[in-house]
Each structure stands twice: as C-alpha cells, then as structure tokens.
Amino acid sequence: MCVHNLIYIKTSQPAVSVACNKTHLKCGLLNVRSLSPKAVLVNELITDHSFDLISFTETWLRPDEYSTLNEASPDGYASCQAPRLSGRGAVLL
Secondary structure (H helix, E strand, O other): OOHHHOOOOOOOOOOOOOOOOOOOOOEEEEEOOOOHHHHHHHHHHHHHHOOOEEEEEOOOOOOOOHHHHHHHOOOOOOOOEEOOOOOOOOEEO
C-alpha cells in the first residue's frame, strides 16, 4: 500500500437508519474501468448478488456526474465517491 495515495473521505450520517440482525456482510470489489457506459449492468450486478457493500475502482467519474451514480445505485443503496482531482481514476463505495 502506498500511503501517499490515501485520502480522507468526509462522511455524514446515513440518510436512513436501518436495524440489521445480520451476522455477515456480503462485500464485493470491481475494477469497473469507466462506470458511465456500464451503470445499468452494475445496478443489475448489485441487485442480483444482494451485496451489502460494494466498492468500485477506476470509475472515471467526474465529481459532478451524479446521474451515473443514480443509475448504478439500486433503490435502498447510498453511494460515496472520491474522484481524483486530475486525470482518471476514483473509488466508489
């Protein structure tokens, strides 16, 4: 791990508080290599596999590209992204 690539992501309180009795989380990680043309497929992937948490790398989203985030996120999911200030990349949770 290169500590020079780490950034702090400011978080806020979740919009909805949900009680959960689960003892396990189903997590996923995908190097999506450009989320925009794959938003519908990503939405189906999340829905079909019932992920509790999924992380995407190389989303190549701009900070103001909310329509793609909305299209990729199934109902009941919240997203948090950290796009790079220059160049390509980014992480999406």
